[in-house]
Amino acid sequence: MGDSTYGFQRTATGRIVLRADQVERGLLTSVAQQVIDLVKPEELPADADPLEAQLGWTSGDIGPSEDPAVARLLPSAYADEQDAADFRRFTERDLREGKVQHATTVLAELERSGEKITVGSPDSWLATLNDARLAIGTRIQISDDNHEELAALPSDDPRAGLFHVYDWLTFLQESLVRCLDPTLYGFSEDDAPVIDD
Secondary structure, three states: OOOOOOOOOEEOOEEEEOOOHHHHHHHHHHHHHHHHHHHOOOOOOOOOOOHHHHOOOOOOOOOOOHHHHHHHHHOOOOOOOHHHHHHHHHHHHHHHHHHHHHHHHHHHHHHHOEEEEHHHHHHHHHHHHHEEEEEHHHHHHOOOHHHHHOOOOOOHHHHHHHHHHHHHHHHHHHHHHHHHHHHOOOOOOOOOOOEEE
């Protein structure tokens, strides 16, 4: 990608920023919106039980999504199908709403930024980048064994573009983690690289 060669960076005053050109900002906006579209919970029916609605519970049994990407983002918590369904009934709406909130926060920060994006909510960025990576990785069926094969795909293969987006999002996620915990990358808190504000 273009201007974000260094990914997220920490400034001398402690802010986390990302320099991104118009294309990159558009791509990040699209990715965050697609995460929302994937996980947005269905509207509650008008006759929904008020207590269940308030607590975020869902009536009836809920199975894993038939969309593999959504199933990857909302995996079963238990091997037993009934236990998994019960857990989903009590937690899935909240999980979906949390993911939507993270992606909505990212969209808001992108909307109010220019080429230098200031990250006010790094947790939301990490969550949304991770959700996007998991969804794309599921779509292209990426694994440790086929990473190089996917990287070498010809440009006319529809998976090639998705792989490059996946790879870029992985780079961005790692650079954001580096800003939050430089010791993971061999820097001390005192000598982590910084840029001017």
